[in-house]
Amino acid sequence: MADLYTTITKNPFGKAVTSQLGLPQPSRLRRGRLMPTGPVVLGAIKGASVAADALEVLGQAHEQALVDAPGSRTEDENGRAQPPAYPGKVGALIVDASSATEIADLEQVRALVRPALKALEPSARLIIVGADVAADQGVEHSAITQALEGITRSLGKEMRKGGTANLVRIQRGVTGAALASTLSFLLEGRSAYVSGQPIVVGASESVCEVVNRPLEGQIVVVTGAARGIGAGIAETLARDGASIVAVDIPAAGDALAKVTNNLGGTALQLDITGPEAGQRIAEHVASRFGQQAKIYGIVHNAGITRDKLLANTDEQRWGSVLDVNLAAQLRINDVLLTPGLPGGLTDGGRIVGVASTSGIAGNRGQTNYAASKAGVIGVVHSLSGELNDREITVNAVAPGFIETEMTGKIPAATREFARRFNSVQQGGLPVDVAEAIGYFLDPASQAVSGQVLRVCGQSQIGA
Amino acid sequence: MTSPASASESAPHSDARNLPRTAVIVGGNRIPFGKAGGKYASASNQDMLTAAIDGLVARFGLAGRSVGAVAAGAVLKHSRDFSLTRESVLGSALSPSTPAYDLQLACGTGLEAAVQIAGKIALGQIDNGIAGGVDSASDAPIAVSEGLRKALLKANHAKTTPAKLRALASIRPVDLAPQSPRNTEPRTGLSMGEHQAITTKKWDISREAQDELAAASHHNLAAAWDNGFFDDLVTPFLGLARDQGLRPDTSVEKLAKLSPVFGKGEGATMTAGNSTPLSDGASVVFLAEQEWAQANNYPALAKVVDSEMAAVDYVSGDEGLLMAPAYAVPRMLARQGLTLADFDYYEIHEAFAGTVLSTLAAWESEDFARDRLGLDAPVGSIDRSKLNVNGSSLAVGHPFAATGGRIVASLAKQLHAAGPGTRGLISVCAAGGQGVVAILEAV
Known part of the structure; x- marks a missing residue:
């Protein structure tokens, strides 16, 4: 799925012109x-x-x-x-x-x-x-x-x-x-x-072998799975063998059903900011997979933007972004980490957050969003140490410019700039973020915790 | 013509509790119900039923799997939809090896589909199945006139060109007008609303009582949406995430301002506000044998205890068109050794507010008990706070065949939340003077 500019550079004439002009020559990535x-x-x-x-x-x-x-x-x-x-x-x-x-x-x-x-x-x-x-x-x-x-x-x-x-x-x-x-x-x-x-x-004694389908038979919860990066995450983790519990808000239920049915998981329509969200996830898992079942990994991908300069940001825009992107996952983690909870997170499991290069570098007009995404990084740093004893790893990815329906709506010039302003001279795909998450979820990555990995093609932003 | 009383005497007295296996409701799914000509105006019955099935498949992880049977139907049906349910299954994420069939019992289609699937499960014929229904008032079939249809058929059967031409020449201009579907009873020519207006008047149901019931339906439905009750019962479709006919801020005062549309003159009480609107939508319910559900990690919300059908002679005017459930329920209660008070929730389909109130009035009437049911005492009254607690057809809308599945799934969830042993009664009236009723019990 190449963007328009990349397609032009693949055509002999387009290649000649863009090379002469010294314009980027993006490669098809392996x-x-x-x-x-x-x-x-x-x-x-x-x-x-x-x-x-x-x-x-x-x-x-x-x-x-x-x-x-x-x-x-x-x-x-x-x-x-x-x-x-x-x-x-x-x-x-x-x-x-x-x-x-x-x-x-x-x-x-x-x-x-x-x-x-x-x-x-x-x-x-x-x-x-x-x-x-x-x-x-x-x-x-x-x-x-x-x-x-x-x-x-x-x-x-x-x-x-x-x-x-x-x-x-x-x-x-x-x-x-x-x-x-x-x-x-x-x-x-x-x-x-x-x-x-x-x-x-880090050093870890309990490291297992690297295999092709490392998540075979493991239950993995993905929030915000109805579209974009979340759908990519669900698909990639299912490829790696995971039983996906795909979560999204009830209003996105039809898109969620499509994603879920394509990969053979189960859908859970849920507002993650609700007070009972963690409990509902655990109940869903216990009811669909049995009272003994445990979640192996949870990917906190759900997020929203309410972009405005801070000068124009009211408490509504401020609060909703922090609640969905940050507070909700803290509440859900608290519930799922309850020892002995049917359908809770297993010891030796995985928590993966989704931060953003905006959270690292800051972004004009995204103060609320940057606060929430930087907050995710803080969660990783603190919780990874806290859960060391239970062998639960906590990591996050920080995506840069990823080609999705959402970034497709960015004005063309801004989008083109964001897309090229990195070392591989192109936007990433949802699967790129998903693969990094899959790496953190891999049982063989037991020794990797507390990491925030940028998936940004080495974007100049926040470098 | 058999009188309802004698029909009661001839009803089978089998012990429904003695069935070999127990059928339970695992869960359900529907699309939000739309207003006719609204969001689903260009969606077909097959589109909607497929969407309802796919949402259920996603909720229960059934993609690529098959179930014992899928039974569903539609009331307003195109001739091309002769195998609507099977076609919907083939278009869904279920395995193509899933058998499916259509059934049709007017507004009772959805409930009867669930009863049939439960029956197959109880008899050991299948371990699980999906029951449902769909209807589109927007995409209703339009037929050609009888004159045109017969002429075309004759021309088609004719062997020679002159014979074909003769057949076509018999077509008259009047035959070219399309026949749009009408919500009227073929034998009386009266619309369902006109029929109910007669019954509403007979039982002396006040305008205010009807408007109160309608307002309560909207308020209950709005509260259910707000507290997330439908999060695992509904999947959005074509940009509609809530029932389109819901008016959360309606009130008895606002409803009182509407003019009557059914019945005539001073005594007319039935308005667009206390009658169900024409709607589009689809619903499905996933049922399974209780032990199978447990062994395969599916929830068991409630079991299907019993069901009863009844029919009344509305053609002669002996009984109201939509009063059959008033007969079916007492028969089912007697068979189960239950009284009307033995229920935690009542789901009485709101075809019209007048239908619900007439049925309740009949059950409270000594005369009705004695003259119609042959009983010594009235059937009884119900605690109105247990009636249609999450809203019903007046607010949700009523895509005819989809109503049964909506009620079964919602009631099963309510009962499950209320705890094991709690009981719910379902009553659905249907065109043709028929009715289907059922009992669910939480497990």
């Missing part, structure tokens, strides 16, 4: 559970092995990355020194910098990335694995940690043809098994619209 076509190459600094372990867990073969050292360069016909060249296209480069401790180690990162950049295939992946260093582990080590983020964000912008660059920060004790689900997500087409982002992976 999506879904597809690995890169070319080989995955790996370079490790100072003998780090966690990334290699993770690839082994995934059953993913890899090749040794080339290193750009003065001795390995050759001269081209103009007498200029060129880094060693890969024999063919490279699908992904992983730089395991988790053992880097000194500024001098960063030279190794440069030396590993440089040869690969010239050989990357379209929708290629560049993944840097670094350590997640606590402030008390030394100034230089801490500086390194942050430097890797600067490298990643810049490389995200240097990548072409739908390629992405991301950073995985691993805490002490993280094994290949704990890292595997994150590496799998970043390598596959599922992370098509995620670039320039850091993800922290």
Whole structure:
């Protein structure tokens, strides 16, 4: 589903004109559970092995990355020194910098990335694995940690043809098994619209295998599922095997029924701001799946906008947005987390929120919305720690410009700007947000909690 | 002609409690009822019934699955809709291997469909099924005149061109006028409202009492919508999310200003406000055998205890057109060993406010009990606060065949909320002097 401009650039004449004018040349992104076509190459600094372990867990073969050292360069016909060249296209480069401790180690990162950049295939992946260093582990080590983020964000912008660059920060004790689900997500087409982002992976003992249908037989509740991103989330999670409980307001019931019937879930028409919303979700689950049934995951996707400059915002516009987008999910979580509640959230389960780049960067005319979405980020930070003992992970995605019916109504010029002003030069699709949520929901992502992952194609907004 | 009293004597006295299995109502779904010519003006019966089924399928996760049978019908039916229910099933998210059939019992269609499916379940023929009904007053069939129809058929059957031409030549200009459907009884030529006006007058039902009932219907329905009662009973359709005829702010005073439309002269009391409007809509109910429902994690709201049909001789004027339920209920109560007071909720279909009030008056009348039912004492009176508590047809609207499914699903939910053992009585009058009544009991 390409937008009009992308379609024009795919036509020979359109391509010639837009290239001449120096206009963006968006690529068709690799999506879904597809690995890169070319080989995955790996370079490790100072003998780090966690990334290699993770690839082994995934059953993913890899090749040794080339290193750009003065001795390995050759001269081209103009007498200029060129880094060693890969024999063919490279699908992904992983730089395991988790053992880097000194500024001098960063030279190794440069030396590993440089040869690969010239050989990357379209929708290629560049993944840097670094350590997640606590402030008390030394100034230089801490500086390194942050430097890797600067490298990643810049490389995200240097990548072409739908390629992405991301950073995985691993805490002490993280094994290949704990890292595997994150590496799998970043390598596959599922992370098509995620670039320039850091993800922290913690240590966890109970990590299961990465499989193709990780949510098989699990009950997942998706609010706001009748259309747009919510419908995409429901469809993608159903593809991954989940039994979807699709929730939306009663007035959207017909669209909700269509989505539900397409994926074989059950529909629950519910105003999530009602005082009994959490109870009604639990009752629905207990009644449809049995008194012993538990929710494995809940995706708080339902949200509204009531955009106005703050100068024109009354308590009605202010309050309704905060109630739907933020307060409602707090009330629902409280109920579903009640221990022993039939149809409640299981220990070892998942809570996923939907924030927004507006919540990170702020947006003129969206003060109420930004407050609610930044609030979602606050929920993730607090609740993830609180629920650590119950092995419930709490994360959020922060979508940028996603092509939906809603964003289709933005005035054309504004829409075109939002769509292109990112590293992959196009809008994301609902499935891109859904895939990131699926990654958080994956039982193999037990070690990933407290994260807010931007799904924005490395949008310049809020960067 | 059999008198109603003797019909009562010949009624079967089977013990309905002794059925092999118990049929329960799992849940229901309807689309909001629209006003004729309103939001659903261009929707067909098949569109609406399919939408009602799809909402039910989504609510209970039935996509791609089949049920034992789907029974539904419509009162105003195009000839092309000879297999309306099966066609709707094929267009729905249910498995194409779901059997379906049509039935038709005027305004009693929806309730009788539920009774039939419950009967099949109770007899062990099926484990589950869907019952429903649909009607469109907007998309009503328009037929050609008898003269034109016969001439066309004759021409079609004719073997030679001259014979065809002769047949067509017999068509007269008057035959070309279309025959629009009329809400009249074929045997009396009177409209249903005109019939009810006779009954309303006979039972001396006041204008004020009728307007009070109508106002209560609107207020009860508005409250039910506001408190979310219909969240799991209705799925929006074509931009309509609430019943289109609902007037939350109506009052007895406002209703009193309307002029009578049925009956004649001084004593006329029936207005557009206390009569049901022509409506479009569809409803379905999901029923299942009780243990099957439990084993498959479906809720069991209420069981179908019993049902009774009755018919009266309205043609000779012996009884009012819509009074058959007044006979059916006492017979069913006697069979069940129950009295009229033994119910927690009463759902008496509001064809007209006058119908409900005439029926209640008949049950309170000693003369009616003695002369018509052959009983020593009146059937009894009901606590009016238990009547149509979430609104009924005056406010919701009355797409004929869709009313039964609406009532069954709503009452089952009310009873379930009230707790196990609570009982509800349903009474639906129908054209042709017929009526269907039923008892539900919460499980």
